[in-house]
Amino acid sequence: MAPFLEVNQLACRFSAQPVLKDLSFTLAQQEIACLLGPSGCGKTTLLQAIAGFIPLSHGQIRLQGCLLSTPNGLVAPEQRKIGMVFQDYALFPHLTVRDNIRFGLHHLHHSRQQQQAIIDEMLELVQIPALAGQYPHQLSYGQKQRVALARALASQPRLLLMDEPFSSLDTPLKHVLYEEIRAILHAKQITALIVTHDKNEAFALSDNIGLLLQHHIVQWDKPAALFNNPASPDVARFLGREQAIHGVVATPDQIKTELGLIRLPPERQPWHSGTPLTVFLSPEEIALHKSTRLAQGKIIQKVFMGAASLYTLRLSSGLQLRARPTNGDDFQIGEQVGVQIAARYLVAFPRGEVVPEQFVQTPQRVTSAACYSGTLNGTTHKGAALNETRWSGR
Ligand SMILES: Nc1ncnc2c1ncn2[C@@H]1O[C@H](COP(=O)(O)OP(=O)(O)O)[C@@H](O)[C@H]1O
Ligand SMILES: [Mg+2]
Secondary structure, eight states, X not given: OXXXXXXXXXXXXXXXXXXXXXXXEEEOTTOEEEEEOOTTSSHHHHHHHHHXXXXXXXXXXXXXXXXXXXXXXXXXXXXXXXXXXXXXXXXXXXXXXXXXHHHTTTTSOOOHXXXXXXXXXXXXXXXXGGGTTOOGGGSOHHHHHHHHHHHHHHTOOSEEEEXXXXXXXXXXXXXXXHHHHHHHHHHTTOEEEEEESOHHHHHHHOSEEEEEETTEEEEEEOHHHHHHSOSSHHHHHHTTOOEEEEEEEEETTEEEETTEEEEOOGGGTTSOTTOEEEEEEOGGGEEEESOSSSEEEEEEEEEOOTTSOEEEEEETTSOEEEEOOOSOOOOOTTOEEEEEEOOSSOEEEEGGGOOOOOOOOOOOOOOOOTTOOEEETTEEEOOTTGGGOOOOOO
């Protein structure tokens, strides 16, 4: 079956500056996919290209087999049947919740009565019927997000695009909303592409995740597969395994490291004895014990982080590691502790493959909601933050 959304060899540039290069992926109908990547890697640019706000310098975008964008032409954004929730929500400050949602329908030829029925349904769907007469400044971020979602869904889009939709929300609320938004998308049978820099958000929301690093999708996988089987050291680091320790294959199923012998994952076992490896670990994958029989480290820093503290330790080799053990023991600065690798899925790569640089993160550009401009009730409205956009000519 043909893919629902097909992005093929897409490239976008601003002036001579390439932002996305040779980007290809597909979404199946009703799939919820996330593109995950650091700030500045081109996530917003990609959504704007799919929504039809910016041209391509190379490649094509197809939706249900129909060509939407090529370097030679674009289908107008309002004709794409694509809904978008912007990072800043872009609600009109001078319109009520009801009229903000009505705006999502402005390009459709519904009667006033049909509009009211759709708006009421959307208010129910996102559980804010009591807020219909409120203005955006009277709403919390979570409520604004519901309005933005209702406005994007009101026109029954084929595809929903969401740009960092949870970045303004606090953690407990995010977790409620992840579940709720997935349920709404499933109920409405909507295909969605969400972009975020937050791996936990991508894990919680997606059927599949594409990891976008340095302008490319470096891995496209199910959340657990991406986390447990990163395709490269860069992927492992981005997903939280930022610490590298050297090892060498000792027996067909074991690696020798300065933290002792650890088991190689079965799929890696064809590696020959003597192969030099680098093991990538998150702080949660390092266990600490009050034991002198394990490799020893000295605690040199401790940061209280609630249920588990974050410790910095120095091993006898001088290597410093960060550990956030979850077994409940408490350690003090200056204490000698036993250090052990406690990874459920060991991530290791032959040493030659490991590129030492960390990611270079560029500052995030402020983007906004220029798309929502048009006419409602005979008045012309412009995107809530139109003056912040940097592209022009639409
Ligand atoms: N309109 C524009 N004009 C010039 N440069 C831009 C424009 N939009 C984005 N960029 C640049 O493109 C890169 C990617 O931006 P963006 O897509 O906003 O990244 P992300 O959403 O992943 O943070 C950044 O370096 C940004 O400065
Ligand atoms: Mg962005």
